[in-house]
Amino acid sequence: MVLGAAAALYVIAGSLATPDPYAGLRSLAHGEMAKLRPAPAGAGTPPVAFRGPDGAPVRLSDFRGKVLVVNLWATWCAPCVKEMPTLAKLQQAYAGKPVQVIALSQDSPRDADKARAFIARNPPLAFYQDAAFAMAPAAKPQIQGFPTTLIFDAQGHERAYLEGPADWSSPEARAVIESALGH
Numbered sequence: 001m002v003l004g005a006a007a008a009l010y011v012i013a014g015s016l017a018t019p020d021p022y023a024g025l026r027s028l029a030h031g032e033m034a035k036l037r038p039a040p041a042g043a044g045t046p047p048v049a050f051r052g053p054d055g056a057p058v059r060l061s062d063f064r065g066k067v068l069v070v071n072l073w074a075t076w077c078a079p080c081v082k083e084m085p086t087l088a089k090l091q092q093a094y095a096g097k098p099v100q101v102i103a104l105s106q107d108s109p110r111d112a113d114k115a116r117a118f119i120a121r122n123p124p125l126a127f128y129q130d131a132a133f134a135m136a137p138a139a140k141p142q143i144q145g146f147p148t149t150l151i152f153d154a155q156g157h158e159r160a161y162l163e164g165p166a167d168w169s170s171p172e173a174r175a176v177i178e179s180a181l182g183h
Helices: 002-016 023-027 078-093 109-120 171-181
Strands: 036-038 067-073 099-105 148-152 158-163
Touching (some): 023 036, 067 078, 067 171, 078 099, 078 171, 099 109, 148 171, 158 171
Parallel strands (some): 067 099
Antiparallel strands (some): 036 158, 148 158
16 A cells, blocks of 8 residues: 555656756757767856957857857867868858857867868858867866767757767758757
């Protein structure tokens, strides 16, 4: 009798539980987005500064109101180089919409010109540099390798991350962005 009552309470409590805010994202983890993982609960934009296209310091929080696709990459990373044109296509597909692709170079300052030239070959992407290598350890979870892409919603909450390369021009990637936009 006690066991039956406990089971009933468990079922009732489960039905009253808060819905999983990442359930939709989990359903999108297939095809090119198979490695997509929900962000840890409560993860926001890391408070680190990096260099923007004009060389001035910028933070991810400066982009509030936009869905951010933050890709940590380097010119010495072959999968990063291969992936970059697909990130450019993603940015083109969302031109005029509140979506910003931030290709954040992890190249050293001595290689900044090489990285800047590479980004220039992938318009409409702009050159952002994290020469202090501050973003990788500040991200939640900490970034272990490149490329790694973080997805933030317009309120600055990290929604998901993907370790490794992906085709960001794929229909699966667009579904992830649409989800982050709330569509």
